[in-house]
Amino acid sequence: MEENLLELIILIPFASVVVQYFLHRVLPARLAGLIACGAVLVPFLLTVVVGRGIGAAAPQVPAVTATIASWLTGGGLEVAFGLRLDPLSCAWTLVVTGIGFLIHVYSLGYMHHDPGFKRFFIYMNLFIGSMLALVLGDSLPLLFLGWEGVGLCSYLLIGFWFEDMNNARAGQKAFVVNRIGDLGFLLAMLMIFQTFGTLDIAAVTNGLSAGHAQGTFALGDARITLIALLLFVGACGKSAQLPLFVWLPDAMAGPTPVSALIHAATMVTAGIYMVARFSVFFALAPVASAVVAIVGALTAFVSATIALRQRDIKKVLAYSTCSQLGYMFLGLGVGAYGAAVFHVVTHAFFKALLFLGAGSVIHALSHEQNAMKMGGLKPHLPRTHWTFFVGCFALAGIFPFAGFFSKDKILGEALLGHGWLFPLVGVLGLITALMTAFYTFRLYRLVFTGPERLDAHAKKHLHESPATMTVPLVILALLSIGGGALSLPAFAHFDILGDYLRPIFAPALAVAGEAAHHAVNVEVALMLVSLAVVIGGAWWAWNRFARGPGDQLPLPQGGLPFLLENKWFVDEIYAIFVVGPMRGTALLAGFFDRYVIDGIVNGLARLCDLCGAVVRLLQNGAVHTYALLFIAGAVYLVCSLL
Amino acid sequence: MEVLERVAFYVMAVLAVISALLVVVNRNPVASAMSLVGAFLAVAGLYLTLNATFLSAIQVLVYAGAIMVLFLFVIMLLNLEREPFDLPGIGRIAGFGLSVALLFSLISLALGAVARPETSARGGSGAEIGDVFFSDYLFPFEMASLLLLVAMVGVIVVARRRKPEEEEEEQA
Amino acid sequence: MITVVDYYVVASILFAIGALGFLLRKNVLVMFMSVELMLNSANLVLVASAKSFDLARGSAFALVSVAVAAAEVGVGLAIIIALFRLKATVDAEEITNLRG
Numbered sequence: 005m006e007e008n009l010l011e012l013i014i015l016i017p018f019a020s021v022v023v024q025y026f027l028h029r030v031l032p033a034r035l036a037g038l039i040a041c042g043a044v045l046v047p048f049l050l051t052v053v054v055g056r057g058i059g060a061a062a063p064q065v066p067a068v069t070a071t072i073a074s075w076l077t078g079g080g081l082e083v084a085f086g087l088r089l090d091p092l093s094c095a096w097t098l099v100v101t102g103i104g105f106l107i108h109v110y111s112l113g114y115m116h117h118d119p120g121f122k123r124f125f126i127y128m129n130l131f132i133g134s135m136l137a138l139v140l141g142d143s144l145p146l147l148f149l150g151w152e153g154v155g156l157c158s159y160l161l162i163g164f165w166f167e168d169m170n171n172a173r174a175g176q177k178a179f180v181v182n183r184i185g186d187l188g189f190l191l192a193m194l195m196i197f198q199t200f201g202t203l204d205i206a207a208v209t210n211g212l213s214a215g216h217a218q219g220t221f222a223l224g225d226a227r228i229t230l231i232a233l234l235l236f237v238g239a240c241g242k243s244a245q246l247p248l249f250v251w252l253p254d255a256m257a258g259p260t261p262v263s264a265l266i267h268a269a270t271m272v273t274a275g276i277y278m279v280a281r282f283s284v285f286f287a288l289a290p291v292a293s294a295v296v297a298i299v300g301a302l303t304a305f306v307s308a309t310i311a312l313r314q315r316d317i318k319k320v321l322a323y324s325t326c327s328q329l330g331y332m333f334l335g336l337g338v339g340a341y342g343a344a345v346f347h348v349v350t351h352a353f354f355k356a357l358l359f360l361g362a363g364s365v366i367h368a369l370s371h372e373q374n375a376m377k378m379g380g381l382k383p384h385l386p387r388t389h390w391t392f393f394v395g396c397f398a399l400a401g402i403f404p405f406a407g408f409f410s411k412d413k414i415l416g417e418a419l420l421g422h423g424w425l426f427p428l429v430g431v432l433g434l435i436t437a438l439m440t441a442f443y444t445f446r447l448y449r450l451v452f453t454g455p456e457r458l459d460a461h462a463k464k465h466l467h468e469s470p471a472t473m474t475v476p477l478v479i480l481a482l483l484s485i486g487g488g489a490l491s492l493p494a495f496a497h498f499d500i501l502g503d504y505l506r507p508i509f510a511p512a513l514a515v516a517g518e519a520a521h522h523a524v525n526v527e528v529a530l531m532l533v534s535l536a537v538v539i540g541g542a543w544w545a546w547n548r549f550a551r552g553p554g555d556q557l558p559l560p561q562g563g564l565p566f567l568l569e570n571k572w573f574v575d576e577i578y579a580i581f582v583v584g585p586m587r588g589t590a591l592l593a594g595f596f597d598r599y600v601i602d603g604i605v606n607g608l609a610r611l612c613d614l615c616g617a618v619v620r621l622l623q624n625g626a627v628h629t630y631a632l633l634f635i636a637g638a639v640y641l642v643c644s645l646l
Numbered sequence: 647m648e649v650l651e652r653v654a655f656y657v658m659a660v661l662a663v664i665s666a667l668l669v670v671v672n673r674n675p676v677a678s679a680m681s682l683v684g685a686f687l688a689v690a691g692l693y694l695t696l697n698a699t700f701l702s703a704i705q706v707l708v709y710a711g712a713i714m715v716l717f718l719f720v721i722m723l724l725n726l727e728r729e730p731f732d733l734p735g736i737g738r739i740a741g742f743g744l745s746v747a748l749l750f751s752l753i754s755l756a757l758g759a760v761a762r763p764e765t766s767a768r769g770g771s772g773a774e775i776g777d778v779f780f781s782d783y784l785f786p787f788e789m790a791s792l793l794l795l796v797a798m799v800g801v802i803v804v805a806r807r808r809k810p811e812e813e814e815e816e817q818a
Numbered sequence: 819m820i821t822v823v824d825y826y827v828v829a830s831i832l833f834a835i836g837a838l839g840f841l842l843r844k845n846v847l848v849m850f851m852s853v854e855l856m857l858n859s860a861n862l863v864l865v866a867s868a869k870s871f872d873l874a875r876g877s878a879f880a881l882v883s884v885a886v887a888a889a890e891v892g893v894g895l896a897i898i899i900a901l902f903r904l905k906a907t908v909d910a911e912e913i914t915n916l917r918g
Contacts, residue, residue: 625917627849627910628737628841635744635837642751646758648819655820659828666832666855670839675847682851685832689858692828695820698865701877701884708884713854713891720895721847724902729845741841749834756826764822768874770865778878790885797889805896807903 007070009054010087013047013097014140015072017133024126033121040125041108044132048101055094066090066507067206069142076145083203088142092508095345095501096139096277099352103269104132106476110360111261113472114367120164124259127164131157135270139277144193144203147278151189151242154271155182161262162255174257181251185241189278192234199227205281212284213511223515224290232285232292235278236299243275245333246303249326250574256318260363263318268325268359269352276332276348283341283512294425297337297418301429301436304330306572308439312446313568317362317375320447324399325355327436334433335414338426339516341509342502343413346491349501350406353487354398357480361392364469364477365451369462375447380456384466387474389452391481396448398484400441401538406487408535411437413491416530434537441541449549493531495524655695662688673729679717686710698770825866832859846898846908850891857887 020043024036031039058066067090076083089097108128115121134157138150155178163175197203200211212228215221221228239245244252255267266272279286279296286293304327311323328351335344366373368385382389398405401412415437418430458466468474491501567573622629665684672678686709693702734742768774779787832855839852861880868876902908 623917625914627913628741631840632737632741632744635748635841639744639748639751642748642755646751646754652820655824659824662828663831663835666835666839669848669851669855670835670843675845678848678851682854685855686858689832689862692825692862693865696825696865696869696873698868698873698877698880701865701880704881704884708888709854709858713888716891716895717847717851720899723899724847724908726845726847726908729843729848738842742838745834745838745841748837749830752830752833753827756823756830759823759826761821761823762870764869766869766871766873768872770873770877774874775877775881778874779881782875783878783882786882790882793889794885797892801892801896804893805899 006054006057006068009050010068010070010089010140011072013050013054013089013101014087014133014136016046016050017043017129017136019043021126021129021133024122024129028122028126031122036122037108037112037125040129041105041112043129044101044105044108047132047136048098048105051089051094051097051101054089055098058089058091058094080201081197081203083143083145085146086142086204087140088206089140090508091504092277092280092345093139095349095505096273097136099273099349100132100135100139100270103352103356103480104128104135104265106479107261107265107269107356107360110264110363110473110476111259113470114261114363115259116470118259124161124164127157127160128262128265131161131266131271135274138274142205144196144205144208147205147281148189148193151238151274152186154266154274155179155186155242158182158255158266158271161266162258164258164262168257171257174251174254178251178255181248182241185238185248185275188234188237188241190238192231192238195227195231195234199231209282209284209511212288213515216284216288216515221288223288225288228285229289229292232282232289233295235282235285236292236296239275239278239333240299241275242278243272243329243333244303244326245275245299245330246306247574249303249307250578252326253319253322253571256316256322260318260359260366263322264356264359264363267322268355272325272329273332273348273352276329276336276344279333279336280341280345280508283336283509284515286336287339287512287515293337293339295337296333297425297429300330300333300335300337301432302330303327304334304436305432305439308436308443309568310571311443312439314443315376316373317365317378317447317451318359318373320375320443321355321358321362324358324440324443327440328355328399331411331414331433331436334418334429338414338418338421338429339513340414340417341512342491342505343410343417345505346501347410347414349490350398350410350484350487353406353480354395354484357391357477357484358395358399360473360477360480361388361395364388364473365392367469367473368466369458370465372459372462375450377457377459377462378451379454379458380452382452385452385468387468387477391474391477392452393448394481394484396444398487400444400542401437401534402441402542403531403535404485404488406484408538409488409491409493412531412534413493415534416493416527419530420526434534437534438537438541441538442545445542445545446549449546454549454551493527495527651695654691658688658691658695661685662692673731675721675726675729676718679714679721682717683710683714686714693770696770697766700770700772700775703772822866822870825862829859829862829866832856832862844909844911846901846910846913849910850894850898854887854891857883 020039024031024039028036054068058068067088069089070087072085072087074082074084108125111124111128115124118124131154134150134153136150138147138154141147141150159175159179162178163172166172166175193203196208200208202208202211212221216223241248252267252272256263258267286296307323307326307330311320311327314320314323328347332344332347332351335341335347365378365381365385365388368381368388369378372378394405398407401407415430415433418426418433421427421430489498489500492498570576622633662685665681665688668681669678669685672681686705690702690705690710693699693705768777836852836854836856836859839855840849843849843852861883864880864883865873865876868879898908901913905913907913
């Protein structure tokens with residue numbers, strides 16, 4: 005029974021894709037949209053039903069499994085389309101389908117006038133299906149299939165308005181940068197198969213735990229470290245970490261609901277999911293964990309600095325997403341797996357909320373995205389305003405909004421960690437929190453308060469968005485307010501999510517050693533410090549941008565702002581060190597192909613032609629010539645008989 | 647008897663060679679054809695000296711009769727004129743030289759042959775050949791008849807005068 | 819005494835003359851006649867050789883060969899007629915449609 009429901013969870017979105025694809029001529033747009041929404045809502049409800057049963061199970065990791073069909077069979081390899089719903093994938097499935105459903109509903113309104121309405125929903129459903137395959141797949145190949153599937157959907161949706169070359173380029177960039185990460189993932193997969201002889205995820209992680217217990221794999225084993233690092237390379241690509249984060253800001257070329265769903269709430273957290281799923285590897289490889297923590301902290305820091313100066317409302321949020329993903333990796337790196345997953349969940353709430361709010365603003369202003377040309381929208385967009393406001397509080401991490409709890413859990417574990425590295429990345433995270441609060445409220449001030457700086461074009465259709473768009477905003481706002489209750493600080497002894505996920509991370513924590521429980525007053529003190537920092541940042545921005553930007557309040561000039569303005573020149577560095585050499589190599593290869601390879605081929609052809617021309621002289625069509633040669637042959641034969 | 651045989655052989659051989667040469671040399675195709683009759687008849691005579699009487703008769707009937715008549719018909723049908731004389735080119739000289747080479751090499755090959763005693767088990771009469779054909783060589787015999795039939799159909803198809811519309815079709 | 823060698827010599831001469839005619843003449847018909855000469859010489863060798871073994875069998879061989887020759891002449895002449903209709907000539911040097 006549960007197995008069948010589990011199969012349905014993943015089959016429904018795909019079935020919906022098929023139906024919409026083949027009936028797209030007959031289906032009315034409204035019906036197609038409703039089907040698409042239903043194809044996300046039903047899996048959500050099914051996940052709730054199936055997931056409820058797995059919470060309280062045996063000492064083994066509780067899970068429901070199902071096998072849809074056999075897939076790859078050959079030699080020692082046996083991979084099936086097998087699904088596995090355990091607490092970790094359940095959490096992700098609920099986020100994907102839950103947030104996904106809200107965003108689908110929102111899209112009904114947002115994409116209402118778009119000629120590609122039906123195409124949009126086909127892609128969105130395909131994305132949901134792929135994401136579920138990624139999360140629910142019980143084997144590495146299926147995970148990889150989903151991984152590539154969401155990458156494809158991301159590409160399709162970034163370039164959704166492909167008539168504009170820039171959008172198509174952005175899609176391409178995302179695809180290519182992701183390939184780099186995918187290579188790492190693929191190599192990791194091959195190494196895992198070589199090491200463990202199986203691709204079943206549960207078998208691999210159990211095998212590693214057992215191997216460690218028996219002494220086969222010591223702490224810091226080189227092979228395990230390499231696998232963990234390769235996995236992390238894959239995660240870096242998908243989750244937009246340094247240095248592969250460049251694609252995410254460009255991905256904002258897609259429709260705003262896509263940015264909310266794929267490039268904020270769900271797909272980009274696939275890297276977190278993978279690292280969390282293989283947490284045992286990272287626990288056994290302190291070097292890899294340190295790399296994860298450092299990369300995460302640096303990404304968080306660098307992206308936040310860039311976000312400080314962005315003008316485009318979506319770009320600010322995009323860099324903020326990079327930054328928050330950095331937080332999550334920081335958490336994973338310091339061993340705060342549960343906290344990282346918690347942050348994934350709360351981030352999904354408030355980042356989806358912020359993106360959808362931004363989309364609502366953009367929608368109202370007839371596709372104006374420059375925050376410098378907004379301002380004073382508060383009375384015009386009341387619902388959008390207050391939900392966005394809530395989102396800002398949650399993102400900045402102000403008590404008691406959701407972001408506060410999750411961010412604080414990560415920071416707490418980092419700052420109170422042992423050694424010098426963890427506190428160091430913790431401090432970096434704290435500085436990032438300050439900047440986050442600053443840019444968040446800067447954005448809020450620029451968009452909703454101060455004098456109106458609207459174009460005539462943007463002003464023409466200024467209106468509050470329809471209910472299909474505002475209702476999801478309200479729901480997400482409520483989640484952003486109350487989401488922190490899922491996992492309160494340790495001293496509160498109320499940690500639904502943490503208890504739920506505990507069996508998943510138990511092996512990893514058993515290897516690395518459970519984080520020490522700190523005294524209540526230490527934790528509270530830390531919270532107060534971070535809260536003070538955040539509120540300080542928010543207050544600073546609040547005052548500074550009270551009257552809008554620009555000539556009233558000139559932006560600081562100089563070296564650092566210049567660097568930030570140009571996003572640390574990362575794209576330019578890529579252009580010089582990656583794109584340039586690639587182009588050069590391609591040019592060389594093209595030259596080689598055109599003149600050497602083609603030269604050889606054409607030369608051969610010309611040689612044949614020449615030989616043919618010579619031999620053709622014999623074939624002159626005159627019987628006498630043939631007869632002459634013929635009889636000459638006869639003479640030769642007769643003479644040889646003599 | 648012996649002498650008579652020799653005389654007959656030499657007469658026929660000389661006649662055959664001369665007629666053959668005339669075939670090649672004559673520039674009027676009709677005259678060539680008539681010389682060819684002579685050559686065929688001389689070969690028929692040579693068959694006679696070999697005691698192959700039935701074959702000799704067939705040679706006269708088929709070659710000197712049927713085949714020659716065909717040739718003559720065609721020559722008349724095409725209304726050919728005398729071939730104009732032109733100076734020998736390289737191809738001609740090469741052809742002549744090659745033919746001479748062929749002649750000498752063949753003759754030297756022939757002279758190298760060892761004459762076996764002429765102890766034929768059976769003669770060349772019609773009855774004896776019929777025996778062979780209707781026992782051992784029945785299948786080749788039947789195949790020969792089939793071949794002739796096919797040739798007959800083929801000849802009709804190839805040489806038939808096309809109707810104008812068919813001609814157009816073919817050219818298209 | 820006339821031996822098989824004498825027949826071989828005569829046949830050789832006839833064959834060479836046939837070859838000569840085929841190589842030197844331009845008229846397709848005469849070339850065809852030359853081919854017939856060569857065929858006859860071959861038949862002559864066949865029968866002369868058979869004298870030493872079994873004349874009846876050799877004659878049967880030669881008979882089949884005559885039948886083939888008859889068929890060949892028929893088809894060959896038909897082709898010449900068709901060719902003449904097409905080209906209005908029987909000059910072999912002018913018929914070079916198969917030039918590569």
